[in-house]
Amino acid sequence: MRNIIPDQIEGYFEKSSLIRKMFEVGISMKKQFGAENIYDFSLGNPDVPPPKEVGESLAKQAEEVSQPLSMGYMPNAGLPAVREMLAEDLSEEQKVELSPDNIIVSCGAAGAINSFLRAAVEPDEEVICPIPFFGEYFFYVENFGAKLKPVQSKENFKLDIDAIEATITEKTRAIIINSPNNPSGQIISEEEIIALSAVLTKKSEEYDRPIYLISDEPYRFLIFENAHVPPILPHYEFSLVIGSYSKSLSLAGARIGYIATNPNMREVAKLTAAITMTTRVLGFVNASIIAQKIILHSKGVGVDVNIYDERRIAMAKVLDEAGIKYQMPKGAFYFFPEVPEGFDDLEFVDLLQKHKILGVPGRAFGAPKFFRLSFCVSAKVIEASGPAFKAVMKEARSTKS
Ligand SMILES: Cc1ncc(COP(=O)(O)O)c(C=O)c1O
Structure with missing residues (x-):
């Protein structure tokens, strides 16, 4: 049967595949290694519970x-x-x-x-x-x-x-x-x-x-x-x-x-x-x-911004210690660090994945020299990801030097 859906929509599967792919990879990695062993910074899904x-x-x-x-x-x-x-x-x-x-x-x-x-x-x-x-x-x-x-x-x-x-x-x-x-x-x-x-x-x-x-x-x-x-x-x-x-x-x-x-x-x-x-x-x-x-x-009420701020500070520390360059976020719940010299964003996100870290390639946002990390996960998970980020950068330096 031809033309089940228009070519334009067919093309969208490909165009929107980056975040979708991360989502699917995340599910399968969590199944394989256990959710607690995957550092999933791919999704901007606000996890702080709604106010009372x-x-x-x-x-x-x-x-x-x-x-x-x-x-x-x-x-x-x-x-x-x-x-x-x-x-x-x-x-x-x-x-x-x-x-x-x-x-x-x-x-x-x-x-x-x-x-x-x-x-x-x-x-x-x-x-x-x-x-x-x-x-x-x-x-x-x-x-x-x-x-x-x-x-x-x-x-x-x-x-x-x-x-x-x-x-x-x-x-x-x-x-x-x-x-x-x-x-x-x-x-x-x-x-x-x-x-x-x-x-x-x-x-x-x-x-x-x-x-x-x-x-x-x-x-x-x-x-x-x-x-x-x-x-x-x-x-x-x-x-x-x-x-x-x-x-x-x-x-x-x-x-x-x-x-x-x-x-x-x-x-x-x-x-x-x-x-x-x-x-x-x-x-x-x-x-x-x-x-x-x-x-x-809920007029005048909002989730506790301090929870996100703690995570932001924890993430900055992890990235600093790994030697990853970024501009400190002043708002929202994302870091958008630079992809290290010699890598493109897809390649680097693959390397992150190898170390059980999930992020999104910058090209999904029109900026292929960067990658996105969302801090919609607990400060504990962020802190625990430190050694994995260090291992990523060690491998990045050795493969591209
Ligand atoms: C910049 C931006 N605009 C719009 C949206 C969509 O928000 P909503 O869930 O209110 O439709 C998002 C969701 O992540 C966003 O990041």
Whole structure:
């Protein structure tokens, strides 16, 4: 039988194979050697248990479930009380007065990005993103017939504003930034946001149509050493902020997030109505009512960031002792170290695997000179991985010297 699935989707198996392969290798290695003997830094699956408020909300929801429509349909943009709460929280965070009309509750950040792209981007248009980037953006953009245009960043992962400007054409519809960044753990500074905004304002005027700035921020809460994640909305008219509770409440499987439109954007009501509509017609319909009630009950609550900070420090020590170079993450739960001289990322990740360490090759994020280690595992596992990292580097030096 021919054409069971389109060639494009067939091709995705190959394109998305790096993280999937690590996932499968992880399962089979854990079976073979025992889970406790594998240092699995491949997945960004937040393992810190959700705060107690999540359980309280579920218990309350169980009690109230027999009331009519307790689990019924709702407005596509979400429960009014949740939109009100988000408008209040985001007004404070973004230093711009948002109303509930600026908020659409989504099926995670992933759902929000897809709803936005469907609402705003036409086939053959282009969406820019700085390297390194969350690899799924590639698929999200292609879902709507558009093209992702990754742009090289400067050496220390700083935005290369000139390179971004040079990539903008009359086909550019949006740029997606992600800070704190998966995979680099770096934060985009306010100066960078201001410089980027100036370029986008100029180019939107030049082409006489908006170039949207999408700030994907699922890790905004997860910052270390008093780092600051600047607001976006005050700096650029055509900006939107996307957030998620996947990491902040460890609700990754509950699929809950939001998108906020800039109240000072021209015709913001039209764009917001379009995203509400696409949330519906893409089949999300609305974000899970159970998850919406959970976040309402958990206002102001988050997982303990100190747990991640302890792991970050433990991982830095392990990498230092092994002689692996990296830039210290200021946020999120990833290290993005350099692949040692003489190796490519695939080769080096294979060598890690030989020593029972699982990481992800940097090319999955557009940056093949690096590899990603996620610290969604206990500090104990990180500390125990020290000798394996040292053995990897010893072997790396001896094979390439
Ligand atoms: C940068 C980035 N954006 C979006 C997502 C998707 O998040 P969600 O689970 O809220 O859909 C992730 C998940 O890891 C991410 O790292």
